[in-house]
Amino acid sequence: MHRGSQIHNVSHCKATTKACSARSNSTEARYFAAVVPFLNSMRLLIYGLRLYTDEALVKSVTREGKPEELLRGPLYYVLVLLFSVLVFWRESPIGIVSLSMMSGGDGFADIVGRRYGSAKLPFNRKKSWAGSISMFISGFLLSAMMMLYFSSLGYIDVIWEEALGKLALVALAATVVECVPVTEVVDDNISVPLATMLVAFLLFSSNRTIVN
Numbered sequence: 689m690h691r692g693s694q695i696h697n698v699s700h701c702k703a704t705t706k707a708c709s710a711r712s713n714s715t716e717a718r719y720f721a722a723v724v725p726f727l728n729s730m731r732l733l734i735y736g737l738r739l740y741t742d743e744a745l746v747k748s749v750t751r752e753g754k755p756e757e758l759l760r761g762p763l764y765y766v767l768v769l770l771f772s773v774l775v776f777w778r779e780s781p782i783g784i785v786s787l788s789m790m791s792g793g794d795g796f797a798d799i800v801g802r803r804y805g806s807a808k809l810p811f812n813r814k815k816s817w818a819g820s821i822s823m824f825i826s827g828f829l830l831s832a833m834m835m836l837y838f839s840s841l842g843y844i845d846v847i848w849e850e851a852l853g854k855l856a857l858v859a860l861a862a863t864v865v866e867c868v869p870v871t872e873v874v875d876d877n878i879s880v881p882l883a884t885m886l887v888a889f890l891l892f893s894s895n896r897t898i899v900n
């Protein structure tokens with residue numbers, strides 16, 4: 689059963705927007721925002737372990753309609769959301785960019801790659817140039833838009849002359865990690881955000897590109 693990729697990828701984007709867009713100024717805001725991904729991780733565990741059944745959930749986010757699939761990609765995705773909200777919240781571009789690359793970048797790679805991915809990558813016949821190029825472009829654009837959004841709210845001050853170039857390097861790193869065969873061993877919902885977090889930390893923490 690082919691997963692409903694439109695529903696699937698809407699979940700990606702809505703999840704990221706929701707998890708990053710809490711507007712409360714209280715110090716507990718991140719913990720309040722973390723409730724949503726936490727409850728969803730519990731939901732995925734409960735249904736993935738077959739403690740209860742939810743056919744609509746299984747049908748909307750799995751490829752083969754097996755509940756245990758919920759314990760892989762979807763659960764990793766939600767746990768990364770939870771980690772980013774708690775650790776990075778809205779004062780650091782690292783969480784913003786990581787979620788953007790995982791949701792917008794990887795999400796579009798799937799949509800575009802499945803439909804237009806006839807030209808496969810020479811080192812990974814399961815991935816395509818169209819998928820990877822769309823991941824780089826969509827991930828870069830969503831990351832820049834989310835950074836502009838959080839900058840406009842005053843949570844981060846961005847020196848754009850430097851930030852866009854560094855953002856392109858982060859997007860390139862995430863795209864390379866996503867297309868190498870290692871993602872057959874480590875789910876790309878783990879490898880992509882981890883790679884993004886590492887490169888974003890190295891680039892955005894090294895000097896005054898981002899001033900909190």
Ligand SMILES: C/C(=C\COP(=O)(O)O)CCC[C@H](C)CCC[C@H](C)CCCC(C)C
Pocket residue numbers: 696699700702703706707724725726728749760761762763765766769794876877
């Ligand atoms: C299908 C998903 C990940 C699988 O990705 P991949 O294996 O294809 O790479 C996303 C799963 C989403 C999850 C079921 C629900 C996530 C909810 C999120 C924590 C917050 C949603 C807030 C709501 C929109 C108000």
Ligand SMILES: Nc1ccn([C@@H]2O[C@H](COP(=O)(O)OP(=O)(O)O)[C@@H](O)[C@H]2O)c(=O)n1
Pocket residue numbers: 761794797798799800801802805814815816817818819820823866867876
């Ligand atoms: N760089 C990429 C990524 C995905 N894709 C296509 O999208 C499909 C799903 O990609 P994936 O296995 O990474 O799926 P997700 O786990 O990321 O949702 C692949 O089987 C390819 O057909 C692509 O062509 N190029």
